[in-house]
Amino acid sequence: MQGGRMTASEPASATTWKVGPLAAASGLTVRTLHHWDTIGLLSPSRRTAGGHREYDGDDVARLYQVLALRSLGLGLETITVCLDRGIDPVRLVHDHLGRVEASIAALDDVRRRLVRLGEELAGDETPSTTSLLDALRALGRTGPESEGALGRHLDADQVEVLRTRGAALGPAAHYLLEVEWPELYRRAEALRTAGVAPTDARVRRLVARMDELSTLFTGGDAGIAAGVRRAWHEDPAAMSGDAAAPADEWREVAAYLGEARR
Template sequence: MHRGSMTTSATWKVGRLAESSGLTVRTLHHWDTIGLLRPSQRTPGGHREYTEDDLVRLYQVLALRSLGLALDSIAACLDAGIDPLRLVRDHLAGVEASIEALGVLRERLVRLGEELSGDEAPAATALLDALRAIGGTGPEGERTLGCHLEADEIEVLRTRAAALGPATHYLLEVEWPGLYRRAERHRAAGTPATDQAVRRLVARMDELSALFTGGDAGISAGVRAAWHDDPAAMSADPDAPADDWRDLAEYLDRARHGSA
């Protein structure tokens, strides 16, 4: 405890915080070293002391880690001022939107099934509704993927993304874009593709890719080919410069294969 002129504020030594949070002292030391969770105070003898503000950050770190984010991505999110509560609410909104979309799909498929089970052929409008609901005329990115992947391969991506649950939003919209932005900064700065920092970024990208592809090399190659052919469609950014994306893709491939 440290006593101020008017108030008393509590602090926690690393051992006590580790015990209270279910972490290890070694983990807290590591998080201090990498800048993820640095104690705000030190004793005269140099021992770590964590304040209530540090506990708030610890809670946020654990909340984001539970969603599958890598430590460096968690640090980037928190340092950028992203509120984990807002992210959780965004996830909830996305889940509710998915539930609503599935409800629409169910109604259309029930109607189509009823027509198919009758004596008459289903109306063209019912077929088109069902196709739209399952993505048969989906966004540009999905059509681009369809040029490089079979239907069953695209279904693998959808199924595995659904299995990841709430983490999907963060992985696709927070961590993955962040990794690409950092890699592009290295490329633009002239960092060799063989640099360990670049290779670590690529390794994490490949880990994320495996989460969605199940480690299927053919699906991974198809996704990369789709990005190479039409980065604007795949990134949902009509202004995405194709040459920059392709230069970055080649840079990342050199990092994967250890060539300058």
């Protein structure tokens, strides 16, 4: 160790940290680290004979990941799911960056087509068929397939609420929708197939978390939430982005969760 930091030649497991020094080094409180241990987010790999926590190099690496993901706006439960499924902050940022760049490219394509159409109109020219078709194609590329399914159950203002609130969540939105939400459904399906009653506390907790996520995207608008559920029921393949999504299974789980809500 040099100045409290591991040197490049020192193996991660060569040194352990007590909870106090680790809290001070990371800018957290001892109480926070105790809480994270209790909920299983960051548990020390070792304990002394007297029961005191000792964190090793792997634990410190996980602490870094927790703090990096938290800085991107993810909640503790979502972070736990991400890390336990082997998703690290680098992948999170790269995935989000890829989506942003794809959106920029798509919007730039729309901009170029509309500029061309605008120049023709400004020059008192009759727009060419090619320009008009290009503009129509551009309009058709501005939303994912899920928005088509949503459009059958929500009006334009409601879809815009979902889009705006999702954008405000930043990189967290991707993992809330594509990591945590599917994981909650998998847990629900496991409980359903095991014959657990929908009134069981474990199912109720899953529903409560799903409803929390729903509120993040809908702003608590019951009409939007109901429309989204109808869209999932009607076309789970489009909503999930998986053409092979088992529609019957989605609907059975949805019905199971609906019973839990009631």
